[in-house]
Amino acid sequence: MSSDATIGVDLGGTHLRSALADSFGRIMASRKAAVNIHMGAGAAVSLLIAECRALAGHAQSHAMNLRAIGLGVAGKIDAEAGVVLFSPNLRQMEGYPLVSSLAKAMGVPVVMENDANAFGLGEAFAGAGKGLSNWIGVTLGTGVGGCLVLGGRLWHGDGLGFSGEIGHTAILEDGPPCACGLKGCLESLASGSALVRGAGELISGGKATSGRLYDLWRDGNLSAMAIYECATAGDPWAQSLFVRMGRALGISLGNLFTVLGIRHAVIGGGVSAAWDQFIGPVKESLAGSMSMLAPGDAVILKSRLGDSAALIGAARLAFESVNR
Amino acid sequence: MSSDATIGVDLGGTHLRSALADSFGRIMASRKAAVNIHMGAGAAVSLLIAECRALAGHAQSHAMNLRAIGLGVAGKIDAEAGVVLFSPNLRQMEGYPLVSSLAKAMGVPVVMENDANAFGLGEAFAGAGKGLSNWIGVTLGTGVGGCLVLGGRLWHGDGLGFSGEIGHTAILEDGPPCACGLKGCLESLASGSALVRGAGELISGGKATSGRLYDLWRDGNLSAMAIYECATAGDPWAQSLFVRMGRALGISLGNLFTVLGIRHAVIGGGVSAAWDQFIGPVKESLAGSMSMLAPGDAVILKSRLGDSAALIGAARLAFESVNR
Numbered sequence: 001m002s003s004d005a006t007i008g009v010d011l012g013g014t015h016l017r018s019a020l021a022d023s024f025g026r027i028m029a030s031r032k033a034a035v036n037i038h039m040g041a042g043a044a045v046s047l048l049i050a051e052c053r054a055l056a057g058h059a060q061s062h063a064m065n066l067r068a069i070g071l072g073v074a075g076k077i078d079a080e081a082g083v084v085l086f087s088p089n090l091r092q093m094e095g096y097p098l099v100s101s102l103a104k105a106m107g108v109p110v111v112m113e114n115d116a117n118a119f120g121l122g123e124a125f126a127g128a129g130k131g132l133s134n135w136i137g138v139t140l141g142t143g144v145g146g147c148l149v150l151g152g153r154l155w156h157g158d159g160l161g162f163s164g165e166i167g168h169t170a171i172l173e174d175g176p177p178c179a180c181g182l183k184g185c186l187e188s189l190a191s192g193s194a195l196v197r198g199a200g201e202l203i204s205g206g207k208a209t210s211g212r213l214y215d216l217w218r219d220g221n222l223s224a225m226a227i228y229e230c231a232t233a234g235d236p237w238a239q240s241l242f243v244r245m246g247r248a249l250g251i252s253l254g255n256l257f258t259v260l261g262i263r264h265a266v267i268g269g270g271v272s273a274a275w276d277q278f279i280g281p282v283k284e285s286l287a288g289s290m291s292m293l294a295p296g297d298a299v300i301l302k303s304r305l306g307d308s309a310a311l312i313g314a315a316r317l318a319f320e321s322v323n324r
Numbered sequence: 325m326s327s328d329a330t331i332g333v334d335l336g337g338t339h340l341r342s343a344l345a346d347s348f349g350r351i352m353a354s355r356k357a358a359v360n361i362h363m364g365a366g367a368a369v370s371l372l373i374a375e376c377r378a379l380a381g382h383a384q385s386h387a388m389n390l391r392a393i394g395l396g397v398a399g400k401i402d403a404e405a406g407v408v409l410f411s412p413n414l415r416q417m418e419g420y421p422l423v424s425s426l427a428k429a430m431g432v433p434v435v436m437e438n439d440a441n442a443f444g445l446g447e448a449f450a451g452a453g454k455g456l457s458n459w460i461g462v463t464l465g466t467g468v469g470g471c472l473v474l475g476g477r478l479w480h481g482d483g484l485g486f487s488g489e490i491g492h493t494a495i496l497e498d499g500p501p502c503a504c505g506l507k508g509c510l511e512s513l514a515s516g517s518a519l520v521r522g523a524g525e526l527i528s529g530g531k532a533t534s535g536r537l538y539d540l541w542r543d544g545n546l547s548a549m550a551i552y553e554c555a556t557a558g559d560p561w562a563q564s565l566f567v568r569m570g571r572a573l574g575i576s577l578g579n580l581f582t583v584l585g586i587r588h589a590v591i592g593g594g595v596s597a598a599w600d601q602f603i604g605p606v607k608e609s610l611a612g613s614m615s616m617l618a619p620g621d622a623v624i625l626k627s628r629l630g631d632s633a634a635l636i637g638a639a640r641l642a643f644e645s646v647n648r
Contacts, residue, residue, distance in 0.1 A: 157585025261481025
């Protein structure tokens with residue numbers, strides 16, 4: 001007898017992750033491929049189809065019945081039409097008939113959700129958000145994504161194609177430019193891109209002119225993780241970038257706790273691996289920016305599903321779409 | 325045959341408004357008295373009881389049956405215990421057994437809600453929010469209050485005693501001091517108090533050293549409404565204070581639209597009478613601070629119930645509490 005399976009896909013600014021999941025949300029096989037903003041939409045979709053075919057083959061060879069595919073995609077989406085409307089970190093995908101192309105190629109239903117919302121579904125189903133009624137989700141990656149779980153359900157607002165977009169809230173007047181076109185958004189201060197750009201600016205501004213951070217910059221090898229390693233090794237300039245990240249996150253979360261009257265947040269995404277470098281500044285900043293909630297009552301949790309949160313959430317979304 | 329009535333009370337930083345309402349939310353009689361932060365809690369409660377007794381007398385003389393009293397009070401409240409926990413503009417009321425004192429004196433059930441939440445209940449029941457599922461409410465008065473209506477209902481978050489407190493979200497790093505103890509909150513830039521303090525700072529800083537604004541300041545007669553009149557008469561310094569107010573409001577509302585994925589707000593409170601002076605800057609600021617929602621899709625509505633919104637909401641709350 002065959003068992004049901006779905007594929008969950010997490011399409012972000014730098015990686016396309018995909019996984020085959022069973023009906024309990026367990027990952028049976030997973031894949032990862034590099035994507036970037038300069039790749040054309042056709043090439044990105046061909047890669048997406050190839051990754052899904054590989055996982056479908058795995059399902060077949062294990063006598064699993066592939067029921068549906070769930071996509072988590074960075075940006076503002078039209079879930080009904082199955083297209084990405086606006087994605088600062090995936091510009092090539094804007095307007096492409098992503099869902100219909102994949103459904104046609106794979107022969108199964110395809111559903112789409114914003115990637116940070118997929119993260120929220122995953123963490124609510126099997127991660128740090130399990131059992132919590134109200135919480136804010138934040139994903140720290142190439143950009144900063146977010147979601148809201150209110151009354152135990154993923155919040156979609158007025159169904160405008162975006163919600164929980166904490167990364168594109170204004171934090172600092174005349175702050176750094178953001179991929180979305182504005183300045184001083186949380187994403188411009190607290191994302192992987194913000195760390196890399198911030199390090200470059202420190203160096204080109206005459207600070208950090210020697211040492212490992214400088215060497216990485218000179219060799220074109222700056223990355224969020226490399227900057228984290230420098231911070232961990234004691235580099236004060238690298239550390240200052242995580243302080244800036246943490247402070248901005250603390251202001252954003254504090255403001256949302258104050259407006260929503262809630263006190264839990266779950267932080268995930270690849271850059272959340274640098275937790276020990278930014279969580280202190282997050283908590284200090286929260287303490288200095290909330291007058292309604294006692295700072296000690298705020299609970300900031302680390303994602304429990306790590307890199308797999310959005311995958312598990314997207315696979316879950318696919319299951320729910322065929323089992324309604 | 326007698327008909328049912330409730331009393332709604334709006335207890336703010338400068339005025340105690342009260343009204344007798346029928347079961348359709350129509351105001352049968354209303355009263356207004358001055359209160360201030362220097363008045364002791366005992367004196368404020370005595371005044372509250374006297375106002376309610378006057379309205380109860382009106383009910384009796386019109387053969388109406390007073391069923392309950394609803395209080396809208398500025399600040400963080402414990403609705404269960406019936407006490408104000410934290411109120412920057414009503415410090416004397418913190419910890420006072422407000423609900424039980426009034427219930428004992430009046431002999432009817434008393435329920436309490438934050439005053440901006442009462443505003444939200446009123447506008448949702450019979451005002452600009454009627455028929456809208458999701459919207460942000462803002463009250464511009466001595467302070468800046470707020471509420472959220474989500475899924476057609478007043479949002480209470482985790483039941484921590486506050487929600488929708490947009491006035492105490494951080495907008496400007498190292499901004500003006502706020503009554504809540506923090507700096508640069510929306511309230512420190514967009515409230516009646518912020519207008520008065522801002523005008524004083526302009527004058528003592530050597531600007532606006534003649535003219536009507538200066539005369540008002542010299543005579544100790546500065547008020548939000550007097551500053552509005554100066555702005556309307558063309559005083560550029562008075563106008564600049566409303567521009568600051570509007571910009572701060574626009575940033576706050578834009579951020580909330582982005583995070584909540586919604587697009588409606590209702591602005592009320594006494595200072596919203598200065599609408600024509602600040603709505604332009606609100607819209608400009610919204611246009612410059614949102615990348616997810618097209619600025620033209622944002623809808624900023626003016627309160628339809630004016631000064632009576634919180635009164636009608638509090639009276640409605642009282643009706644609902646006895647007709648559950």
